[in-house]
Amino acid sequence: MTLLSIEHLNSHFMTVDGIVRAVDDVSLEIGENETLGLVGESGCGKTVLALSLLRLLSENTKTDGRVIYKGRDLLKLKEKELRGVRGKEIAHIFQNPLSSLNPVLTVGFQISEPFLRHQGLKKSIANSRAVQMLGLVRIPSAPDRAKEYPHEFSGGMRQRAMIAMGLACSPSLIIADEPTRGLDVTIQAQIVELMKDLIKNSGASMLLITHDLSLAAQLCDKVAVMYSGEIVEYADIKEFFKGPAHPYARNFLESVPSRGMKPIRGISPSLINPPPGCRFHPRCDCSMDMCKSVHPPLTEVKDGQHARCLLYA
């Protein structure tokens, strides 16, 4: 069963320099109980894609397409109805917990807010639920910690607090944006363990955004590789790790530390004026003549693996 289906989603920023096509004609699906990994180098549009779903982008953004969640198009929902979805049905765990937590409110209060908002709990009860949530994400002496402010937490604990906040109302879908970024390796491993458990126990679906493929390997059922605002590969996790089809996806996999740490040559393209034809062609080792002019469609390479590359068209 499909829980969320993203269809031809565009998110463009109107800026003085021109139109930034951060998300360009993206279509993806997340099934019930499924975790989809969204990977790609920094600046390719992952965060913008995630923020588009619950319409959390700034006002200079033009978003169109369809985001169907349980039969309703989130992009067409009235603001008031959408507020009922945010934090209750779909939770967003934002990237960069330090700036995403309010510095002048206690962590406990910020975790209790979804309870106050969506379950109408009394303050004291919401507060004790918040303490429970902190315990659930394995923060020691949670009752005391709940009274502290974000700056008193370590990086790892802030990330846990963000996760606790997201899971508060047992959402059906969790959007987690770079939940391990900036943490040291042991803490990363703990967060991964934690998320594994939480997903297993809650039965929630997840869109996991990361630039870390090993994280995707551990948590995801499917993976989508994003490049320059587009999805260039979309595959079952097993197929993907057997061998990515798209040249960029291959390079991306080879760039991870455990697989040789080979950097991808060239620089990421501009999102205002992306290269014509295949956006990856200036950096691609397999580039052919027609790659400079023909924009490749996302095609099925084999069962459970799609790639946006003229080699397969």
Next chain:
Amino acid sequence: MLNNILKRSGIFCMVLTVSTSLVFFMLHSLPGENAEVMAKYIFLGNVELNPSNEEVQLVKEKFDLDRSLLSQYYSWATNAFHGDLGRSYKTNAPVREEILIRLPATITLALIAVLMSLLIGMPLGILAAVKQNSTTDYLCSATAVLGISMPNFWLALLLIMVFSLALKLTPTIGYGGPSHLILPVVTLGTATTAVVMRLTRSSTLEVMRQDYIRTARGKGLDHRDIMITHSLKNALIPIITMVGLEFGHLLGGAVIIETIFAWPGIGRLLIDSISARDIPVIQGTVLFITLMYMLLNFTIDILYPIFDPRIGGS
């Protein structure tokens, strides 16, 4: 924390010493000046007349004014430290009393002006921020610019002309019932209100751009909850600093306004003592104003952690 308090107390003492000694040396830099003024008051009872050389000499000897300035400053400072600011040349009353008598008038004026600026400036600032780039916003901003650019004395005269002379709605000048407060408060409060409004607008806009506001939206909170619980407390931080300084400024005596409205406050005392060359009063008033200013700063610093837990604390 303790370290911080020690450091602050150190700075506190230093600023007090520098400001009072500066005033002291400036007032006493003309040789014989102090003795001459004293002689005028003691022998002639009037600053306009000139005492004879013998009279000046007599005063010098009696008060030991030929000592070095440093030693004179030292005696003044020691006395001041014990709460004795000397006596006014003009009235012969203790300077401390002269100041304390005028304090209520100044505090009333400053307090009401600051309250007015907060009560009007903050809601308008928030409104302008929420309706950014709307007609309301432009109207608020234009009014604020006007409020900031009008010189105080000019506004005071304008208000007197319109409201007391033409419309006869308020008393012109003086000190008494609440009606006397209206014009001075409006004059003093206008610029502060405008500054508060602009700062509230800009700091609210700044806060609304922050990631944690997005987090709040992501939780499903509505606009009102976000404004009240997430934005206001953050936006208040710069406003508190500004209002504290502004309040200190007003407490230090709104010199021009108190003079125009014949308001018997600290600022008026300073002006009067300067024209009367009443040196002990000038000195005492300056010390007092500095003290007020610094105490306010100190209070703000202590209050700060309540609004911004990142500061102070552990």
